[in-house]
Amino acid sequence: MIRTPLRPLARVISARENGENPDVIEAEERVKRNQVINQKIRKRAEHRLTMLGLAFFIGFGAIAGKMGMLAVSEPMEPRLAVANTGIHSQRADIVDRNGSVLATNLVTTSLYAQPHMMIEPVKAADKLAKIFPDINHDKLLKQFTGKRKFVWVRKKVSPEQKQLVHDIGEPGLLFGPREMRLYPNGKLAAHILGGAGFGKEDVRAAELIGVAGVEKFFDERMRDPAQVDTPLKLSIDLTAQATMRRVVEGGMKIMNAKGAAAVLMDVHTGEIVSMVSLPDFDPNDRPAPLLEGDPSDSPLFNRAAQGVYELGSTFKLFAAAVSLDNNLANEDTMINTKGPIRWGKFKIRDFHNYGNQLSVKDVIVKSSNIGTARMAQAAGTNAQKKILDDLGFFAPVPVEISEAKRTKPLLPAKWSDLSTMTISYGHGIAATPLHLATAYATLANGGYKVKPTLLKSDVSTLHGDQVLKKTTSDSLMRMLRAVVTEGTASFGEVDGYHVGGKTGSADKPKPNGGYYDDKVIATFASAFPTHDPKYVLVLTLDEPSIEAAGEERRTAGWTAVPVAAELITRVAPVLNMRPELAGSGQVEYTQAKHQ
């Protein structure tokens, strides 16, 4: 490096000659040199800072990168076969509200063949046909001797069958691990659970996907690897469900009905404690859907959540609710029941002639069409529409079953004054029993909206907006009670549970217009205990008929009501409800007697 002198000789000499101070030149040169040094130091410092920054950047970058990787990667449970096929065969369990298993997974074996590796394909096909009687021998033989390199033989093989296949000793027959969905309770909650099938398939694993019910609705959550270990807790009570199914099945047989549906719902939370639809199926072996004919004839059809029926006189309570809530009447207001009402060529009649006038309470107790029609007429179409909307009749039930989302109630295309009158007694509007249960829950719980749910809620009340006054709700419960004590549902009395309910018998519509004379849908919508409602129960029987008291009976009072009473007798104790019998209740529990 060439060092520039502080006192360059040439400049100093010339300066001296000119009589200038050479120190000035030195100072100048010094400044220059310092500048160069400063620049160097600065550059080095900059460089060091950059390096340090880079080091920090790399360090933090590594941490951030790792965090990102952790966040993006899916958590893995320890598994036996580490098959990185991109197939999630795991699926979370489903349990009832007390933790009893409703659906779980089991590892089984699948059987496949690679014909090009087979030594005696004909013999293998013969033996396989013997082990699996339902296998088509000729088709299998054709597949084995053809050009195919891969054939699925069976998707699920039991351990015994596996041993038998091993005994064939054919190297071209291979096994793969496979998870299957097991519903240990069989038919018990078939329509709620739905079922699961295989999606993407691979030799090493197969995807389990929900095909109906809760399994389909929560399919993503069930397959989410992060939640696979947390079972889905339903609001269903296994014991109550078993009791309900048994009683409803028995009732359906006695009443000669071709189908039945029952919903038991907690009025404060909207939790469905039990839901039964008969006939039902085994979700372990889901039948194929009907390709022709009425889908409602298939056991897969969920009558409680999919069956849209005219529910008849159970709707009369809504007409009363409108009148009471809008202060148009109270329980004792007299309503003109002189009939029939003529509207164009349409006539509204009563089952019996109830005289010229009845109180609101008696209109409900005696189930007078004319009375409710007059009440609805007085309240107006808008008030009726508003309450039916508030009670959820204008939309599918927001319950966690995939089928329910697609089931819309049937409403009149044009809501005329006549529609208002017929709807007041449940004709011209069709909804599912689940709709009815939800609406009755609102009437029973003091007028709060509820969202029906199949998931267990952790709180004891889950009220939505208030759509009816508390006083209205109380009066309606008194009326429901009166229907049982002195009206059409006298068979519904269950000692100690203060059951109140409204019957409804609606003629079934013919597929090509008009109504059948001898086919009815009998419904009983009830709440208990009426002085402090806890549950609503809706029972619907499809085409019941029974010989009783000397004639053939089809109305709900003779068919649905006795079955519902038996249901309450059996289910309420299971749900830990203590009957309030006369004489008990006044006992003081603070002191124990002993003599």
Next chain:
Amino acid sequence: MRTLFYIVCSAFIIGLAYWAYKENYKTQTALREVKELQQQIAKQKEAIAVLNAEWAYLNRPDRLRDLVDLNFEALRLIPLLPSHFGDSEMVGYPVHKQLQVTETISIQSQQESAQ
């Protein structure tokens, strides 16, 4: 001085290399162990799942009801009905024997007798 520094440094590096070598093998062993343990966990989990499924299957209400019907003679169980709720009055409490005082009883506290 400088030689000593070099010797110390190279010894340190050799030490580090040895340490890294050992750690490498330790890590590999640990990983293998983890894999084995995970397989064990998976096997156990599968076994638990099978047992749970079997337990649920054996406890299905249909089967329990059939068992109850079969063993009615011995168990005499019937479905739960409202009439099965009882009152606390119905509980038979044990009758306490009343102390019979017919003669004089001398009572002495323990403390006094100790004195």
